[in-house]
Amino acid sequence: MTQLNTTSHLILTGDRPTGPLHLGHYVGSLRQRVALQHQHPQYILIADLQGLTDNGSQPEKVVNNILEVMADYLAVGIRPDLSTICLQSALPALAELTMLYMNIVTVSRVERNPTVKNEILQKGFSRSLPTGFLVYPISQAADITAFGADRVPVGDDQLPMIEQTNEIVHKMNALTGEQTLRRCEAVLSPMGRLPGVDGNAKMSKSLGNALSLSASEVEIHRAVSDMFTDPGHLRISDPGKIEGNVVFTWLDAFHPDTDKVREMKAHYQRGGLGDRVCKNTLEECLQTLLAPIRERRRALINDKETLLGILKQGSEQAHELTQKTLAIVKKGLGLPVMF
Amino acid sequence: MTQLNTTSHLILTGDRPTGPLHLGHYVGSLRQRVALQHQHPQYILIADLQGLTDNGSQPEKVVNNILEVMADYLAVGIRPDLSTICLQSALPALAELTMLYMNIVTVSRVERNPTVKNEILQKGFSRSLPTGFLVYPISQAADITAFGADRVPVGDDQLPMIEQTNEIVHKMNALTGEQTLRRCEAVLSPMGRLPGVDGNAKMSKSLGNALSLSASEVEIHRAVSDMFTDPGHLRISDPGKIEGNVVFTWLDAFHPDTDKVREMKAHYQRGGLGDRVCKNTLEECLQTLLAPIRERRRALINDKETLLGILKQGSEQAHELTQKTLAIVKKGLGLPVMF
CATH class of the missing domain: 1.10.240.10 (Tyrosyl-Transfer RNA Synthetase)
Structure with a gap:
């Protein structure tokens, strides 16, 4: 938790595209991003791979919402010339870093992550927990570190993710050199979580208490x-x-x-x-x-080609950045970087 | 388990580069590869990422052996003009497919894999099991399917891996279309496992009963x-x-x-x-x-540049092939393929 007050910060934020965004997202995050894009380099990741971790058997729920979320972003005032919007599945470095980080994080450590524990209960997984869901904190650490983000706007329920990311940063840097990965800090929203229309503390489309953008x-x-x-x-x-x-x-x-x-x-x-x-x-x-x-x-939603064009351009920029991090990590480990 | 007797098969085989290869590898696999390369397209994967799953904190044990294994291959008669030798960490599609497959395989399913269970016992992991090691059967399924391999030479202890791969093929094809991924079959070595010098059924460098090439x-x-x-x-x-x-x-x-x-x-x-x-x-x-x-x-080992050049060329060929599979899987799931 920290204040954003220097100019050298890099922000990573994003959403799982499992439905159009609602006013909860607006208050908790989108509004802040619109402001932050004028102050710092900001990458916004549409986390389709993470969306699939608990929708593996219904990918349409995720893929059909990628451009919906794009439209939400632009509609609320996120500007592609100030923020870089990119797609997780378009960035191979994120998957490759996840594979490398998985080797230095034990199963018992991810099982102990309070956020994951809660979500497993909420989603009613038990024996049917997808492996992708179990390891998603590692994938999130790959996202944050690949971009070199040092400021990550999150809800307070996500603080254990930041802690786990910094553990990975610490271990990888011990293996590869102190300057390889950047530590990150959570930026908590000044406004708490917006309750649903019915008074439930959590607003969500599936609870039927949300108002969409x-x-x-x-x-x-x-x-x-x-x-x-x-x-x-x-x-x-x-x-x-x-x-x-x-x-x-x-x-x-x-x-x-x-x-x-x-x-x-x-x-x-x-x-x-x-x-x-x-x-x-x-x-x-x-x-x-x-x-x-x-x-x-x-x-916006009637011009999908333009939305996809913006997403492609942002993903290309993000690809360049994340490939650089991957190359540094691989070199640090001694792996050949061949092409 | 099957005979190789038609010309349309594609073979994937490989090794974890955790040490120079020995006569156990020669009898169990290398000798067969030298013969098979004249009959079928054959890809040989140096599985450095898999090697790291239980060497995450000592990557040098893996990376220092990549070219040692390359030298072993060429020395026993594997010909780069007949077999394609490639490096796992150079092929992003393998990591990306692993991420996608992890969402359709439950934690309890990988925990039930007999090969993994045995290895966890052998290696003395318990609470310290790296997540990468737990999910390596999924990564192996990504390898096999990315190459479109339908014939996989393995030891009989690896048969559960083939079974798990075909389960993934079945699930992914149900999601993306019946022709997306190819089913595979194990090819068991005609010769059983070569015992160590001391009579131990398993020859291994760490047991001190191996004779290296x-x-x-x-x-x-x-x-x-x-x-x-x-x-x-x-x-x-x-x-x-x-x-x-x-x-x-x-x-x-x-x-x-x-x-x-x-x-x-x-x-x-x-x-x-x-x-x-x-x-x-x-x-x-x-x-x-x-x-x-x-x-x-x-x-060979005195000319590392040539070895690396051969590995690079093979990896480029393999990259092209595995990217095609990744694109088909992504399209099948409805994910944008942007570049």
Whole structure:
């Protein structure tokens, strides 16, 4: 966890393309990337290989979403001239580094990774755990180090991944020379995780509590109408709670006028402010935010050739960079670099 | 297990470069490759990545032996114009296919692989098992299928590897189309495993019971002198046993005159044939076999540039072939093939 305040940093971030992105991604990460791209070199990896680690038997769930995620990126304001968007499966160095790192990480070490442990439980794997899923922290370490990223924006649930990456950096550097791989630090989002419409701490498409970046006016209206507030706030005149009240959490996340939100909170807490008024304010703010994103997204997704062109160009740049790291690692290990 | 009798087969074979090759490799595999290269396209993979799966912390043990193994190959008569010798770490498609296959193979399936189970025991891994070692059967399946090999010469301890490869072929073809990957069959060596000088069923450098292909005259003499015979054969006139008698197993493996060996066995069994005479016959035959191999090997190992040039050329050919397979698999899964 650190501040980004020098100019020499390199940022790697990305997403598993298992569905179009939603407002949770926007608040937790996309918005930050749009800002960061003006300050530091930033690579954005569409992690299709990682998406396949728990979708090995339904690859269409991943491959059909690659360009959807591309469209999301560009629609929210990620600029290909400032950020390099690239595709994981197009970068052989990432697979090759994973193979090399797998030899210095024990099975018991990856099994001990808290993030992996939790996800195994959540996804209901037990004996049917794919090997690819077990080793994905190693693959993620390959991604981060291949780009030479020293700043990795993540959620706090991903901190064990950064720890494991730095362990690999330490071991590989001991084998190949201290300057081979760069240590990395997590950059935590200033805003916590955005709760789902229903109040669940995790927003996800599969839980049905997400609002996608391409949501229509009607969908936005319906989501806000259905939004979980304070179940004890029965009459407008009653004092209401703002803790766990999704409308206020979302107002904090999206409303540009923080003074106004502070006033509304105070009013709601002392009683006299109805849920409907608060929801209208939130809806107006979301409609304003999402209308241009939806419009841009619609145009973008209809021009797949351009999206693929941008992805190809970014992947070529990323290929050049990651091949350099691979060559340094191979040379460090004494492996011939033949072509 | 099958006979090689049509012209459309493609053979993949190879070695982990963890030491110079010895007579066990010669009898079990190298001799067969020299014959097969005249009959079928044959790729020989120097499996440095696989060598690293249990040498992750001592890569020099692997990388220093790549050209040693190359020299062994050429010295025994493998011809680069007939066989394609290539380096595993130079072929990104092998790592990329491994990553894709890992998603359709469960951890419990690789843990159940009898070959891996045995090796884990033998090598004394327990909690310290490297992830790369656990998944090496998947990496081997990537090797075999990337080359489109349908015939794989292996020892009988490797049959579970072939079974696992065909399971992967079956699953991937179900996902990507029936013609994507080729099924393979094991080709068992006509000669069983050559026992060590000491009578141990397994010959290995680490057990100190091996005779390397570069053995000097003196080393050959000493190995044969020390060779385990029939401990009950105390006087020349006593009847001797040939079962478990390493001298006769080696005579079977190396002596060109099978009639003569049959006569010697009968003589030994009825009594009157001394160990010394048998050992002299074996030594003469080994000196004759190994003298030219040793000479050629000495010249080869002094010209590393040529060895590396041959390896590079073979790897380039193999790269082209394996990239084609990777592209077919990726297209079958729906992944973009961008460059």
